[in-house]
Structure formats: structure tokens, C-alpha cells
Amino acid sequence: MSKQVEWRKGTLRSVRDLTPDIRLFEIEPEGEFVVPTPGSHINVGVQIGERADVRSYSVVGACTDGLYRIAVKRLPDSRGGSLYMWSLSPGAKLSISTPGNHFDLSLGRPEYLLLAGGIGITPIYTMALALAHAEANFRVLYACRSRQDMALAEEMRAEVADRLQMFLDEESARVDLDAEIARLAPGGELYVCGPIGMLEAAKRAWQRSGRPVDQLRFETFGNSGRFATEAFKVKIPRLGMEVEVPPNKTMLDALEASGVAMISDCRRGECGLCALYIVETTGTVDHRDVFFSDEEKAENRKLCTCVSRVAGGDITIDTADRAA
Amino acid sequence: MTEARLFPLNAWYAAAWSHEIKHELAARTICNKDMVLYRRSDGQVTALEDACWHRLLPLSMGHLKGDEVVCGYHGLVFNAAGRCTYMPAQKTINPSACVRAYPVSERHRLIWVWLGDPALADPDKIPDFHWNDGTEWVGEGGTFYSLKCDYRLVIDNLMDLTHETYVHAGSIGDEAITSAPFDVTHTDRTATVTRWMTNIEPPPFWAKQLNRPGEHVDRWQIIYFQAPSTVVGDVGVAVTGTGAPQGDRSQGVNGAFLAAITPETDRSCHYFWNFVRTFRTDDEQLTKDINKAHVNEGKGVYDQDHVVLEAQQLAIDKNPRLPFYNLNIDAGALWARKLIDAMLEAEHGLPTHVPSEAAE
Numbered sequence: 001m002s003k004q005v006e007w008r009k010g011t012l013r014s015v016r017d018l019t020p021d022i023r024l025f026e027i028e029p030e031g032e033f034v035v036p037t038p039g040s041h042i043n044v045g046v047q048i049g050e051r052a053d054v055r056s057y058s059v060v061g062a063c064t065d066g067l068y069r070i071a072v073k074r075l076p077d078s079r080g081g082s083l084y085m086w087s088l089s090p091g092a093k094l095s096i097s098t099p100g101n102h103f104d105l106s107l108g109r110p111e112y113l114l115l116a117g118g119i120g121i122t123p124i125y126t127m128a129l130a131l132a133h134a135e136a137n138f139r140v141l142y143a144c145r146s147r148q149d150m151a152l153a154e155e156m157r158a159e160v161a162d163r164l165q166m167f168l169d170e171e172s173a174r175v176d177l178d179a180e181i182a183r184l185a186p187g188g189e190l191y192v193c194g195p196i197g198m199l200e201a202a203k204r205a206w207q208r209s210g211r212p213v214d215q216l217r218f219e220t221f222g223n224s225g226r227f228a229t230e231a232f233k234v235k236i237p238r239l240g241m242e243v244e245v246p247p248n249k250t251m252l253d254a255l256e257a258s259g260v261a262m263i264s265d266c267r268r269g270e271c272g273l274c275a276l277y278i279v280e281t282t283g284t285v286d287h288r289d290v291f292f293s294d295e296e297k298a299e300n301r302k303l304c305t306c307v308s309r310v311a312g313g314d315i316t317i318d319t320a321d322r323a324a
Numbered sequence: 325m326t327e328a329r330l331f332p333l334n335a336w337y338a339a340a341w342s343h344e345i346k347h348e349l350a351a352r353t354i355c356n357k358d359m360v361l362y363r364r365s366d367g368q369v370t371a372l373e374d375a376c377w378h379r380l381l382p383l384s385m386g387h388l389k390g391d392e393v394v395c396g397y398h399g400l401v402f403n404a405a406g407r408c409t410y411m412p413a414q415k416t417i418n419p420s421a422c423v424r425a426y427p428v429s430e431r432h433r434l435i436w437v438w439l440g441d442p443a444l445a446d447p448d449k450i451p452d453f454h455w456n457d458g459t460e461w462v463g464e465g466g467t468f469y470s471l472k473c474d475y476r477l478v479i480d481n482l483m484d485l486t487h488e489t490y491v492h493a494g495s496i497g498d499e500a501i502t503s504a505p506f507d508v509t510h511t512d513r514t515a516t517v518t519r520w521m522t523n524i525e526p527p528p529f530w531a532k533q534l535n536r537p538g539e540h541v542d543r544w545q546i547i548y549f550q551a552p553s554t555v556v557g558d559v560g561v562a563v564t565g566t567g568a569p570q571g572d573r574s575q576g577v578n579g580a581f582l583a584a585i586t587p588e589t590d591r592s593c594h595y596f597w598n599f600v601r602t603f604r605t606d607d608e609q610l611t612k613d614i615n616k617a618h619v620n621e622g623k624g625v626y627d628q629d630h631v632v633l634e635a636q637q638l639a640i641d642k643n644p645r646l647p648f649y650n651l652n653i654d655a656g657a658l659w660a661r662k663l664i665d666a667m668l669e670a671e672h673g674l675p676t677h678v679p680s681e682a683a684e
Contacts, residue, residue, distance in 0.1 A: 102419070102420035103419075103420070104422065106405060106425075107442055107443060130443070133443075134443060212409075213409065213417065214403055214405065214407035214408070214409050214417075217419065218419050219419065219420075220419070266418075266420075270418045270419060270420060271418055272414060290416060290419060291414070291416055291418070292415070292416065293415035293416055295415070296415060
């Protein structure tokens with residue numbers, strides 16, 4: 001059960017670039033310091049143009065010294081949270097939450113396989129350190145594009161030595177998921193944080209292995225897809241509306257801002273409450289949720305509006321509104 | 325969240341007797357947390373947060389299906405690690421759907437749970453309660469569940485036995501207790517109160533057990549506290565002049581009162597008690613009689629304590645002066661409280677993790 005998080009004021013104490021586009025932020029909260037558990041995130045209030053919004057970032061490292069560390073990747077085509085974070089200088093005042101955890105690390109398992117892709121390293125790094133501290137049996141597989149994108153790899157190597165294995169796209173190194181899962185001791189667990197493609201591949205490989213579904217743990221922030229993030233148009237014939245979804249807004253946000261009555265809860269593609277029916281699309285639906293199964297995504301009957309988008313065209317949808 | 329806690333969380337607390345936890349759901353509240361306990365088919369015990377992830381209905385109102393708990397409301401299923409393995413009407417499972425699984429350990433015929441940082445839940449930290457194993461020492465024991473007082477009032481009660489003279493007059497109480505000097509020693513996790521009453525007339529309970537009519541006795545009460553809330557009292561009498569104070573108890577009878585006290589809420593606790601002995605260990609009738617002497621529909625010695633403790637808590641609630649005065653006789657209790665405070669301080673100085681879902 002997630003603990004209710006509380007909002008606090010915080011001060012940005014320092015920034016440090018881990019790679020050309022991943023920056024580490026050290027934030028000191030006011031009030032009682034709550035030490036995060038591995039896999040935790042904190043929420044940060046961000047300003048997107050005129051609009052206040054909230055982003056979640058995994059904490060980096062044990063953070064037992066009164067500072068929360070988060071790493072933010074600059075994504076020029078994202079919804080704007082990262083650009084705001086990158087605009088901050090030490091001394092900046094922030095609104096942050098106490099840690100929450102949707103990606104808890106359970107201790108006492110016979111073996112662990114940790115799989116990180118790109119910026120997904122942040123919770124995985126923290127888990128690896130915790131497992132090393134607990135003297136657990138684990139391996140870390142860390143995939144990223146190139147040597148210069150390897151955030152936290154050296155720091156992790158210093159703590160876990162050759163339990164860490166790197167896979168670089170530029171060297172055409174690929175993780176053989178089936179083989180890695182087969183090596184994992186019975187009752188061992190796989191923790192994955194990375195882009196949706198990696199996550200889906202891991203889920204399929206896990207399913208093929210026949211292992212218990214609850215022993216695959218993963219976290220998604222719902223902000224990566226198979227396609228680049230671009231603007232698209234949403235037509236709603238029932239309401240006679242047409243809504244523009246800019247790159248820096250989710251479809252759910254855009255619909256709500258236009259006055260479409262919506263329900264939602266997790267807003268990260270897990271619960272399925274914000275899903276709407278697809279009538280037709282001239283592009284391709286980029287399903288970025290973990291709520292629908294592969295088969296359901298292939299059917300394309302519905303999409304999770306909080307994370308999923310359309311690439312290369314527009315979409316016509318239907319809402320639940322029967323008053324119109 | 326910043327409100328001061330009365331009990332450390334990084335500690336093992338007794339939640340049930342081993343024999344009470346079967347392959348069925350049992351609800352307990354420990355340290356203000358509701359949990360559901362059950363024994364799995366492999367004999368291990370699971371303790372889960374007793375609130376469904378979905379709509380918070382107590383899982384203890386559901387049922388077991390194999391070793392998994394089915395919520396009695398919408399049928400979500402949670403395994404022994406607290407992870408959801410089934411959700412109705414959807415093909416996937418929400419990855420964050422978990423309830424907390426608490427570390428559990430079974431030792432000394434009790435089920436112990438750990439509510440603090442699971443990374444620190446080392447079974448070697450379970451209090452030494454071997455007197456309760458049912459091997460060398462024999463006794464039946466019982467529990468006052470939901471005793472309506474701060475758990476520390478029970479510790480106070482056991483760490484100062486002068487109360488026996490007044491609360492338990494006619495059984496174990498005796499004027500000699502109030503006049504005998506005592507020593508208090510401590511380590512960083514234990515406190516020990518030692519009292520010897522030499523050359524006295526045995527009080528009725530002990531006179532009967534010793535069965536040496538007319539003899540004077542040396543009586544001892546060596547009370548051993550392990551922070552945060554376990555008390556073992558090594559008690560007995562031996563014929564005066566036979567060397568008991570020097571270590572030879574062969575001419576005496578030896579018992580031990582055992583107390584594992586578990587905070588339930590800030591103002592209630594579960595008091596797991598036993599009175600064990602090394603004499604006439606095969607005498608099952610005596611075992612029953614001793615249990616009855618302690619708890620017997622309001623007439624046992626612990627029933628007398630029960631009345632006092634609950635009345636004391638009510639009075640404390642009505643008279644919120646800080647908190648009460650202390651006497652010389654409270655030295656043992658004050659050491660116990662000091663050790664508890666040190667544990668709380670240690671947890672506060674190094675803030676405890678806010679435990680989240682499925683931490684095991």
C-alpha cells in the first residue's frame with residue numbers, strides 16, 4: 001500500500017551532469033526527512049509555461065544524509081518537465097513530496113536480476129546498492145545507447161564490481177532476455193525499469209519462461225513509446241469537438257482542458273480508468289500503457305489516454321458522455 | 325507523521341501464540357497497524373497488511389485459496405509476498421498492486437512480527453524467551469489481547485514487584501517485599517532488578533509449592549527486561565541456609581514469569597504471559613492450577629493486575645500531568661523506559677523508512 005505522500009518545500013542544493021543529457025539534482029527538503037526505500041520516487045512541482053504540473057522522479061542512491069537525489073534526462077520533445085528541471089540553478093525553491101514507492105524491492109529472494117534501460121537506471125542503481133549492502137545474490141544488466149550515455153555506471157561498478165554488465169547499442173550489444181531469465185534461480189525476481197519496448201520484451205520473455213507473474217517487477221512512467229512524441233488531433237463526433245494534443249501535454253490533459261469529462265486515477269498507464277474507445281485513426285496508436293495486454297493493444301479498440309499517443313496522423317474517439 | 329511514537333518499530337513483537345495461527349485468516353493490530361496472519365501449507369507464517377490495495381476492505385474478511393488471500397469484496401488475490409496475482413475483469417495486473425508483507429519469525433512458541441525497516445529484521449534480534457519453549461521450563465500461559473493500557477504500564481508493573489504486596493495480598497504478596505533492598509543493573513538493551521528476601525516466612529503460594537512446613541525461606545525475584553518490551557522474572561524460594569543466594573537452589577522451587585508485551589495501539593497492548601517452572605514438570609494438574617492462579621475469570625493474580633492497569637490508563641487519560649511521580653521502587657521501570665527511549669531516539673535520529681507496499 002502506498003503511503004500517503006506529503007508536500008514540502010525544498011531547496012535545490014546542487015546540480016551535476018552525469019552525462020551530456022542526464023543531470024543529477026540534490027534537493028534538501030524542509031521538515032522531517034523521510035528516508036526513501038529502494039525503488040521510491042519523489043514528486044516535484046514543475047512549471048510548464050503558464051501551467052503548474054507534477055512529475056515523479058526516482059531517487060538515486062540511499063539518500064540517508066538528508067538530501068534527495070534525482071536524475072533528470074533532458075528530453076526536448078517531452079511534456080516539458082525535464083526542460084523546467086534543467087532550467088533550475090542551485091538555490092532554487094521547489095515544491096516536493098515525501099517519497100512514495102510503486103516499485104518496492106523485496107528482500108530475501110534467492111537471486112535478483114535487475115534490468116535497466118537508459119534513464120531507467122535510477123531506481124535500478126538504488127536497488128543494486130541496497131542488494132549489495134544486504135549481501136544478496138544479484139546481477140545488473142544496463143542497456144543504453146552509447147558510452148557517453150552511461151549515467152551512474154562507474155558509481156555502480158565501484159559498489160557492485162562485475163555484477164554489473166553493460167549493453168551498448170553502439171556496440172550492437174543486446175540483452176538475451178530468455179537466456180538471462182533461464183539463468184535466474186527458481187524464486188528469483190526480475191526488476192525492470194526502462195522504455196516501454198524493453199518492458200514489453202521483458203514481460204513476453206518472462207511469460208515464455210513460465211515463471212510466476214508476480215516475480216516480475218517493473219515500473220513505468222508512461223512517457224516512452226515506440227514512436228517519437230508529436231502533436232496530434234483528437235476528433236470526438238459525439239461531442240462535436242476537435243481537440244489538439246500538443247507534444248508537451250497528454251491526451252488526457254488536453255481532453256480535460258477542453259472540458260471533456262474524464263475519469264482517471266494513476267495517470268501512468270496502469271489502472272485503465274481513463275481508457276476510451278477508438279473509432280478510427282489515420283496514424284498509428286502508440287500504446288504506452290501497461291494496462292492492456294499485447295492482444296488488446298493489437299486489437300486497437302481502446303487506448304489509455306493518460307500515456308498513449310498517436311503518431312503520423314489523427315484519431316477519432318468516443319467518450320462515455322451520453323448527455324450530449 | 326511527526327507525532328512522537330511510543331514504541332520502536334525496529335523490533336520483533338509477539339503477535340500470536342504458535343498454536344493460534346492455523347491455515348486460516350487471523351486479524352491482529354500491532355503498533356497501530358492492522359495485519360492478517362495465516363499459516364501457509366509449508367508451515368511458514370505470513371503477515372500481510374490487513375487492507376486490500378483496491379478498496380481497503382480488511383483482507384481478514386476474505387478467505388484463503390491455497391496460500392493466497394482472496395479479498396472478500398471484489399476477489400483480488402494477494403500472495404504471501406503481498407503481491408496481487410489476480411484482478412477481476414482485466415487481462416493484466418497493475419504492477420503497483422501490493423499490500424505490505426511484514427517479516428515474520430516463529431520462535432519460543434510465539435509468532436513474532438517486525439514493523440520497521442525490513443532490511444533490519446534479523447531473527448537473531450528476537451528477545452531471548454527460551455523459558456517459553458516448553459522444554460526445560462513448563463507452563464501453559466495465555467494472552468490478554470487488547471489490554472486497555474499503554475504497553476509501558478505493564479512493564480512498570482512487572483519491573484517493580486512491591487505492588488504484589490498490595491495487589492496480590494494473600495497469594496504472592498508479602499510485607500517482606502516492601503522492606504527488602506534491591507539492586508538494578510543494566511546494559512544498553514537490558515535492565516535487571518534483583519531482590520533477595522532472606523530468612524522470611526514464605527507467602528502462601530510459595531509455601532504450598534515448597535511444601536516444607538515451618539521452614540523459613542530465602543526468596544528471590546530477579547527480573548530481566550529486554551528492550552523494548554519483554555520481561556522475564558526468575559522467582560522462587562529455597563530453605564534458608566541452604567545456599568540459594570550463593571547459587572545453590574537445590575533445596576528450593578524455581579519459577580519464572582514471562583511477559584512479551586506488544587503495543588496494539590498507543591493505549592492498548594497484547595500481553596502474552598506465562599508462568600513456567602522447573603519443579604514437578606510432569607504434573608499437568610499443577611500446570612493447570614498455576615495457570616488458573618494467574619487468570620481465572622477475574623480471580624487470578626493477573627486478573628488483579630488487569631484491573632489496576634486499565635484503571636491506571638483511564639486515570640492517566642483524565643489527569644494529563646506529566647506523567648506521574650517516581651519513587652525509589654521505580655528504578656527498574658525507569659531503566660526500562662530509558663532503554664525504550666534510546667531505541668526511539670535511535671530510530672528518530674536515523675529516520676525510519678516509510679515502509680511502502682510489499683516490503684518483506
